[in-house]
Amino acid sequence: ISECFPAQRVTLAQLLDPMVEAKYILTPVLWKYLYRYAKKHQARGNGFGYGMVYPNNPQSVTRTLSARYYKDGAEILIDRGWDMAKGEKDFDDPQNQQHRPRRLTPRECARLMGFEAPGEAKFRIPVSDTQAYRQFGNSVVVPVFAAVAKLLEPKIKQAVALRQQEAQHGRRSR
Template identity: 30%
Template sequence: MILYKTVDLFAGIGGIRRGFELTGKFKNVLSAEIDKYACQTYAHLYGENPYNDVTTEEFKKKVESTDYDTLLAGFPCQSFSRAGNEEGFKDKTRGTLFFDIADIIERTRPKSFLLENVDNLLSHDKGKTFKIILETLCLELNYKVIGVEIDETGNLIYENSNFMRNSKNFGLPQNRPRVYIMGFDKETFNEKIENLPYVELPRVRGKDPIINSLSDAIERGTSKEFYVAQGYLNTLKKHRDRHKNKGNGFGYMVLNLPGEEKQYSNALLATGGSGKERNLIYDPQPDFYGLMVKGKQTPLNNEGIRHMTPQEWGRLQGFVGYAFLNENKVDSFSFPEGLSNTQKYKQFGNSVTIPVIEEMAQFMIQCLNFLESRH
């Protein structure tokens, strides 16, 4: 069995790595993450400390001396400079984290890569940011990016929809559109890459859903700490009403009110805040109504409204109940002891939906099998 070696940049808690590992065809050999708490969870899950800073020359030298095939990166989106064009991508992207990815790709020439980012990347700076990224990868670094063609005059031809995929189509009930960019090295695969028959990233999960409905992701009878204080709930209602009066659709959302059940959750966000407020749950436990709970300024609400738990977020991202099941279907996912709920929400919200990544990895294997075949 061929094992491709991966380098995992901006690793978070290893969601992209895990999606690739689930195929049985990829093995991770180097990781990079600088968030203290994400590093703790990563080490807890994989038995290795990923602490490395992608932006440093020390780390780039480490990648140069590492034998690997595939670069993985869920990189943060930053504003790009519109500086001069003397150095191509180095000039246009300097000071951004994409520059560091491009620099590592140029130095090490991996056979393939998968980059992941928020959906706003497509519209950022009226599409100029995304265009610079694709021009860098295709024209400067000479990679074939799935979903991009180059015309006779060297202009890129692509549709934004070629790169947008949504978690709700990959077996989990979460509305989470994200951008995925996959590329293969023209210098490694030469003319064969022009005959690659796989021209579109997967749009759906090729197997049965992992969770059939949103209600299946929800656990009943959680502890009182997750219930919303009445004063806070009143504030959320006032905030929503204010926006509603202005014609805006912002505001909190309860996903499973009787008769109003939603099919999908809203996107889980690393900031917690709106990611939590737009994913509230109706889970009545009358014994909790009116209780004072440490850390809350007013009594618990008497409407049965609570936040989702970190465990529920983990299910919607494919960490809990899927990606870490052993051969006996026992779930081995856990966080390090003592990690706060705030960090758990942040880590899940910052992560990828693992089954989407798994599908991308399966697609990459198909491409690599074709490119590396002898005929």
């Protein structure tokens, strides 16, 4: 299976656009809700909450993109320099609020799911953001699908050859 791994691991930063529209940045109200929700569940000892990823960390890994991503983007939030310590002292600090996290754009979701390479914008997304999030969240990661197909190819060819051989000899074995 290791032969199917990419030669070089793509980092999260490579998948992201350097500038995005403001609509992808969480509103102060939504960010406060997600922040408090996560703290409440953390205090209870369970893992409910948002999934912050840090593009400057080359080892950063996202949670799974789901079809519900359009709702609040909580499972994959992109850090924009939010100061957690400052947020604990004064969540509404105006300077810190300028660094609220953002959600992925549909284009970035396409890259994350392997529909296009980092930096590309070749894959046509003819639907609304909501529909794009649903579609990408319901899809299989393209490189994973390709790797599974590559691993299955010899077995499929072997089965086809056996079928053809049985057909030539007029019998089927089971």
